[in-house]
Amino acid sequence: MLRTIRATQYVTALREGGSLPAIIEADDLGLYVVKFRGAGQGPLALVAELVAGEIGRALGLNIPELVFAQVDPALGRNEPDQEIRDLLRASAGLNLALDYLPGSSMFDRAAGDKADPHTASLAVWFDAFILNVDRTARNANLLNWHSQLYFIDHGAALYFHHNWPDASRLAESPFAEIRNHILLPWATDLEQAAVHTASCLDREILTEILAQIPDQWLQSSHPTPADARSAYLNLLTRRLAASPIFTQEATRARANFI
Ligand SMILES: Nc1ncnc2c1ncn2[C@@H]1O[C@H](COP(=O)(O)OP(=O)(O)OP(=O)(O)O)[C@@H](O)[C@H]1O
Numbered sequence: 001m002l003r004t005i006r007a008t009q010y011v012t013a014l015r016e017g018g019s020l021p022a023i024i025e026a027d028d029l030g031l032y033v034v035k036f037r038g039a040g041q042g043p044l045a046l047v048a049e050l051v052a053g054e055i056g057r058a059l060g061l062n063i064p065e066l067v068f069a070q071v072d073p074a075l076g077r078n079e080p081d082q083e084i085r086d087l088l089r090a091s092a093g094l095n096l097a098l099d100y101l102p103g104s105s106m107f108d109r110a111a112g113d114k115a116d117p118h119t120a121s122l123a124v125w126f127d128a129f130i131l132n133v134d135r136t137a138r139n140a141n142l143l144n145w146h147s148q149l150y151f152i153d154h155g156a157a158l159y160f161h162h163n164w165p166d167a168s169r170l171a172e173s174p175f176a177e178i179r180n181h182i183l184l185p186w187a188t189d190l191e192q193a194a195v196h197t198a199s200c201l202d203r204e205i206l207t208e209i210l211a212q213i214p215d216q217w218l219q220s221s222h223p224t225p226a227d228a229r230s231a232y233l234n235l236l237t238r239r240l241a242a243s244p245i246f247t248q249e250a251t252r253a254r255a256n257f258i
Pocket residue numbers: 014016017018019020021033064098099100101102104106139141152153154155
């Protein structure tokens with residue numbers, strides 16, 4: 001179960017993030033990176049961040065702890081920047097936050113950063129499963145921290161939820177975009193990763209993860225939040241069954257690459 005913290009101080013904006021995430025201090029005195037519900041990407045980006053992040057954790061990848069962040073209307077009232085004040089006002093209530101990893105640095109192939117075959121293969125499988133295009137050399141969304149790789153920024157994954165009538169088409173997608181994955185060169189154990197992930201994920205675990213999505217983040221797409229959750233469950237279960245399809249595609253992409 002995700003913990004809930006309350007933001008007590010707006011520390012700084014992370015300007016490089018397109019959705020204007022911020023570092024905040026919380027009532028437990030910890031620092032967190034908050035993804036705001038009121039950002040242009042909308043609440044579904046938070047749903048993707050939560051669901052994909054917890055799937056990655058279930059697979060054994062390092063994901064910074066995810067928590068719900070309560071934002072009070074008073075937070076940021078004195079921020080000089082109008083854009084930030086507006087964002088905070090639009091985000092009063094529940095948001096999603098990640099444990100802030102101080103001193104982490106972005107994975108950079110050009111700087112000689114490397115990944116071990118197990119982590120790289122697992123990551124490639126994971127990103128193909130969640131349909132994540134945001135793990136490229138240009139935009140790695142992969143942090144080096146204490147000699148380990150941490151996976152962040154899953155807000156654009158699970159993009160089928162922006163168009164449910166058309167979502168079914170993506171369940172069995174080979175996901176050709178995997179060819180641009182930053183860790184593909186090291187992903188030598190893709191078949192093994194697929195076997196491993198099959199033992200980590202099932203209907204029950206996915207149901208538990210989906211149960212944590214706050215109802216308010218699921219408005220509009222389905223008659224009730226429960227209907228929305230079962231649509232996610234149905235799609236993700238089908239995607240899991242399609243593992244041979246996208247694992248094969250990743251293997252092919254890797255063969256073309258080297
Ligand atoms: N948990 C964390 N610990 C330390 N730094 C972080 C953490 N999460 C994010 N960052 C930093 O903040 C930046 C923006 O975060 P993130 O990529 O999640 O935001 P975004 O708005 O989705 O970005 P994008 O522009 O890639 O869409 C990251 O590139 C990274 O430098």
